[in-house]
Amino acid sequence: MAGRFDIGASDVLLVVDVQNDFCTSGALAVPRGEEVVPVINSLARRFSHVVLTQDWHPRGHHSFASSHAGAQPFQSIALGYGPQVLWPDHCVQGTAGADFHPGLDVPHAALIVRKGHTREIDSYSAFYENDHATPTGLGSYLRERALRRVFVAGLAFDFCVRYSAEDARRLGFDAVVIEDACRAIDLDGSASVTHAALAALGVPCVRAEKV
Numbered sequence: 001m002a003g004r005f006d007i008g009a010s011d012v013l014l015v016v017d018v019q020n021d022f023c024t025s026g027a028l029a030v031p032r033g034e035e036v037v038p039v040i041n042s043l044a045r046r047f048s049h050v051v052l053t054q055d056w057h058p059r060g061h062h063s064f065a066s067s068h069a070g071a072q073p074f075q076s077i078a079l080g081y082g083p084q085v086l087w088p089d090h091c092v093q094g095t096a097g098a099d100f101h102p103g104l105d106v107p108h109a110a111l112i113v114r115k116g117h118t119r120e121i122d123s124y125s126a127f128y129e130n131d132h133a134t135p136t137g138l139g140s141y142l143r144e145r146a147l148r149r150v151f152v153a154g155l156a157f158d159f160c161v162r163y164s165a166e167d168a169r170r171l172g173f174d175a176v177v178i179e180d181a182c183r184a185i186d187l188d189g190s191a192s193v194t195h196a197a198l199a200a201l202g203v204p205c206v207r208a209e210k211v
């Protein structure tokens, strides 16, 4: 098909947080989040290299509204590293909500990056915690494996997908977001802000049929 990306040995598919809690009836459900599953399963067959991320919080994590007296989910507060949206408790380590969606079928994924495991710091990006300073190790992994272009899919478009794509770009990787393999939370216009932010960094948003 004309205009398709030529997927090769230096390309990696980064599948962000396709977990039960981010799908319908989950604790922090992204609208129609589970619809990304068949798209990602099909996409992944085109990549030799696939990395999964898994949001993985201890109980009492500081991104949970329940950890702050009087706070409500989806409000923003100031933490030591900057503003932080407070969420319902979600993706608690070892719970069913933190498991990958049962339909996710990517057996050749070589690495699972767990993030958000530091109690005091949230982690949207697959590369850095939200202090933008503590690395997850993924950047070094991709360099050691000579992977240079990162295709990002998963949940949610306007949070963990966005920050992962932005950090990939800032670290010198090429980044592409596969938009119909993502779903957005769209909190206070965050989806349109994400489109603008990605465009400013030269990160294209494409449809899966182009990959």
Ligand SMILES: [Zn+2]
Binding pocket: 055, 056, 057, 063, 090, 091, 116
């Ligand atoms: Zn989280």
